Every structure is written in C-alpha cells, then in structure tokens.
Amino acid sequence: MRFPLHITTDMIVYQLRQALRGNRRYPFVLMLEPLYTCNLACIGCATERHTGKLQDRLPVEVCLQAADDSGAPVVSICGGEPTIYPELPELIEGIIERQRHIYLCTNALLLDEKVFGLVAPHRRLTINVHLDGMRKTHDYVCAREGVFDKAIAMITEAKQRGYHVITNTTIFKETEIEEIEQLCKELFALGIDGMLICPGYQYQSVDRDIFLTRDDMHEKFKRVIEISQRYRLTSTPMFLEFAAGLREYDCSPWSTVTFTPNGWKGPCYLIGKTATWSWDEFWNETDWDYWESRQDTLCQNCAMHSGFEASVVRGARKNPRDLLRLAAWNFLG
Numbered sequence: 067m068r069f070p071l072h073i074t075t076d077m078i079v080y081q082l083r084q085a086l087r088g089n090r091r092y093p094f095v096l097m098l099e100p101l102y103t104c105n106l107a108c109i110g111c112a113t114e115r116h117t118g119k120l121q122d123r124l125p126v127e128v129c130l131q132a133a134d135d136s137g138a139p140v141v142s143i144c145g146g147e148p149t150i151y152p153e154l155p156e157l158i159e160g161i162i163e164r165q166r167h168i169y170l171c172t173n174a175l176l177l178d179e180k181v182f183g184l185v186a187p188h189r190r191l192t193i194n195v196h197l198d199g200m201r202k203t204h205d206y207v208c209a210r211e212g213v214f215d216k217a218i219a220m221i222t223e224a225k226q227r228g229y230h231v232i233t234n235t236t237i238f239k240e241t242e243i244e245e246i247e248q249l250c251k252e253l254f255a256l257g258i259d260g261m262l263i264c265p266g267y268q269y270q271s272v273d274r275d276i277f278l279t280r281d282d283m284h285e286k287f288k289r290v291i292e293i294s295q296r297y298r299l300t301s302t303p304m305f306l307e308f309a310a311g312l313r314e315y316d317c318s319p320w321s322t323v324t325f326t327p328n329g330w331k332g333p334c335y336l337i338g339k340t341a342t343w344s345w346d347e348f349w350n351e352t353d354w355d356y357w358e359s360r361q362d363t364l365c366q367n368c369a370m371h372s373g374f375e376a377s378v379v380r381g382a383r384k385n386p387r388d389l390l391r392l393a394a395w396n397f398l399g
Contacts, residue, residue, distance in 0.1 A: 068260070068300065068399040070230070072189060073140075073167055080139045081379075091354060093138040094376050097324040097335045100124045100157065101146040106173055106208050110198075110236060110266050115146060122327050126153045130160045132325040135345035142169040142194075149176040155184050162190050169194045171234065173213065174220040187228040194262075195221055195233045197253070199245050207238075218256070225257045232260040232300060239282055243289040250297040260300040263290055264371045265309055280367050284311035301371060303395055304378040304388060309369045317365065319357045321376030323348075333357040335372045337364050 067074065077094075084092045102118025104111075133141055141161050148154060149172050161168050170181070171194045185191070195217055198207040204214040224231045233253055235246065246263065253261060265283045287310035293299070294306055307313045319334035330348035332340035334357065342348050356362070382388040 068298065068396045070189065074396060076139055076167065091318075091320045093136045093323045094321040094379075095140045095142055095323075095372070096133055096136045096138040097142050097144055097322055097372070098129055098132060099145045099324065099326040100129050100143065100148065100151050100153075102327055103150050104145060104147040104173075105150060105175055106147070106210060106213070108198075108208050110207060110238060118146060118327060120150065120152075123151060124325075124327055126157050126160060129157055129325070130164070132330075132345075133161055133164060133166060136323050136325070138166070138323065140167045140169065142171055144171040147173055147176070149180040154180060158185055158191065162188060166190070168192065169232075171196065173208070174217040175213065177220040177224065182223065182227060187230070189230075192230045192232055192259070193224055195231065196235075197233050197249065198236050198238070199241065200249055200252075203241070203245060207236075218252075221253070221256055221258065231258050232262065233258055234262045234264075236264060236266045237283075237286055237290070238266050239279075241286065243286055243293070246290070247293050250293060254297055260298055262300045262371065263293075264301065265369050280311070283309055283367070283369060287311075298399060302375060302378050302392060304382070304392070305371060305375050308374055308378070315374050315377035315381060316358045317360050317368075317373040318376035318380065319373055320349075320352070320354055322372040336368065336370060337362075 099115070101120065101123035102114055102116070103120045103123065104116035107116045143154075143157070145151070148170060151157065158168060158170070168191045170191065174195045177193070181193070197214070197217055198204050201214040204217070205211050221231055221233070235249065237246070250261060265287070287306055291303075291306050291310055294301070294303065299306075304313065308315055322335050324331040324335045326341070328341040329343040330341065330345060331338045332342070332348055332352045333354075340348070340352070357365070360366070360368075378392070382392045
C-alpha cells in the first residue's frame with residue numbers, strides 16, 4: 067500500500083462522517099507550527115518561519131486545543147524546526163492520545179538528540195525529512211554545508227530504529243529533474259516509506275528569483291510524472307498531472323488549516339492575510355469561495371499539495387474512473 071492501512075481507513079471513515087453531517091468543507095490536516103525558531107535559514111523559506119524567538123513558542127496545551135478545535139485526523143508538526151521545541155515529546159504524546167496521525171516535518175539535524183531515545187516509534191508517527199536535492203543542491207538551499215550528509219545519516223538511523231520515514235522535496239526554477247531522479251534512487255535504497263515532491267511557493271518575504279513560473283512547473287512536472295512510474299511517490303497521480311498542466315482543479319485552502327505562534331493563519335498555510343486566536347472566527351469568517359477560486363494574485367502560480375490534494379479527492383468522488391485510479395494507486399502501489 068502507498069500509505070499504511072490504518073491511516074487510509076481512518077481518513078476514509080473521517081470523510082464519510084463529514085459527508086453524513088452534510089459538511090462540504092472540513093480540515094484534512096492541521097499544520098501545527100508551535101514555534102518560529104529554526105536552526106537553518108533556507109533560501110526558499112518564508113522569513114517569519116526561521117526568525118522567531120524560542121520564548122515565544124506555543125504552550126503544549128494551546129497546541130492540543132488547536133488539534134481539538136480543528137478535528138483534523140492528521141497533524142503535521144512543522145515550524146520553524148519542531149525538534150527545537152523543548153516540549154516535543156509531550157506534544158507528540160498528547161496528539162497520539164487523541165488518536166491523530168502525526169507527520170513530524172524536520173531538517174533532521176537534531177533527530178539524534180531530540181527524538182531518538184525520547185520519542186519511541188509509533189504507528190501514528192511519521193518522520194518527514196526535508197531534502198531538496200543531492201548534497202551540493204540541498205546544502206545550497208539550506209545555506210549550510212553538511213546538512214545533506216546529516217539528513218541521510220538520520221534517515222538511515224531512523225529506519226534502523228523502526229520509525230516510519232518519508233521525505234519532502236521542493237522543486238525550484240533551477241532544479242534539475244535528473245538530480246531528483248538520482249535522489250529518489252538513493253533514498254528508496256535506504257528504505258524510506260514514501261517521497262513527496264511538490265513545486266515551491268513564492269513567499270512574498272523571499273526576494274530570490276528561485277521559484278517556478280507556471281510554464282516552468284508544467285515542464286518539470288511532466289518529467290516528475292515519468293519518475294513516479296518508477297518510484298513510490300506519495301503525491302497522487304492526479305495532483306502530478308495538475309502540476310504538469312494536464313488537468314485543472316479549484317483550490318481547497320480549508321483542507322489544510324494552520325495554527326502558529328500568532329494563532330490561526332488565514333486563509334491557508336502559504337498565505338497569511340489574517341491571524342486570530344478564535345477557531346470559530348477563522349473558520350466562519352474566511353471567504354472560502356474567494357480563495358477556492360484562485361483569482362487572487364498570490365494564487366496564480368501556486369500548485370502546492372496543501373491546497374490541491376484534497377481537491378483531487380473531492381474531484382475523484384464525482385468521477386468513477388478517477389476514484390478507481392486513486393484506489394488502485396493507494397492499495398496496489
């Protein structure tokens with residue numbers, strides 16, 4: 067299977083319950099950013115995500131309340147660098163007690179110090195390591211030498227210790243697809259459980275011209291589709307076709323809600339137009355129709371999985387062929 071059976075069945079049951087309640091919009095994933103402190107300043111990262119002070123981090127009880135408020139079955143712990151969060155073991159324990167699935171998004175530099183031996187492998191915990199290319203490229207993106215080698219060492223050790231491990235790779239304008247294929251080859255040889263590849267989003271606070279135009283994206287992701295025939299990518303085939311310009315979707319910004327040191331970020335993980343500590347205010351007062359339409363200038367070149375993988379699922383429900391294809395991709399992949 068592409069995803070562990072318990073994750074797949076939990077997601078299906080969750081969506082069926084939402085349908086029975088008549089809900090058209092509901093969160094699939096909570097992007098939980100307990101801090102904006104990081105040990106890297108990657109060139110493609112929004113400035114606020116690596117400039118925060120540790121004392122401004124969210125308390126564990128506030129994080130868990132956000133998980134309760136959203137009700138999302140999946141919690142992606144990100145930031146910032148979540149392994150810097152001093153209360154990380156307690157936070158993970160609290161989320162697992164709520165029977166949610168966790169993706170711990172990390173650059174892997176502190177896994178040996180902050181996770182191994184402190185957080186046991188668990189069927190509800192997946193370690194998601196950021197790798198944007200082979201050694202030269204990844205270290206350039208991270209603006210520090212040695213990051214790639216440490217990440218590979220930590221992936222290797224994590225698999226040996228019994229953790230479920232995937233990786234996350236962002237495609238930029240200068241990314242060579244041949245290098246991404248080589249990265250796939252090396253990572254799957256280490257036994258990783260999946261690999262997410264997506265186009266980068268041009269944050270307003272990043273002034274480097276490293277992001278894809280729509281034409282760039284289409285060209286590169288036609289090649290990524292070829293790679294997906296040989297390697298176990300976690301991006302759905304329909305999403306890859308969307309990124310390659312072969313099909314269209316409206317966005318589903320409400321599917322991936324974001325809670326940060328400034329509260330609920332609206333409208334989505336990528337765009338921060340509003341911030342509030344009230345879940346009801348965020349959920350009920352965001353103009354979802356507007357942001358679904360992709361008419362805003364900030365949405366023009368966006369094809370992030372956080373907004374469109376839920377759109378794939380929504381579209382598949384209306385198309386028996388796509389639904390069958392999605393099921394085959396997950397259960398037979």
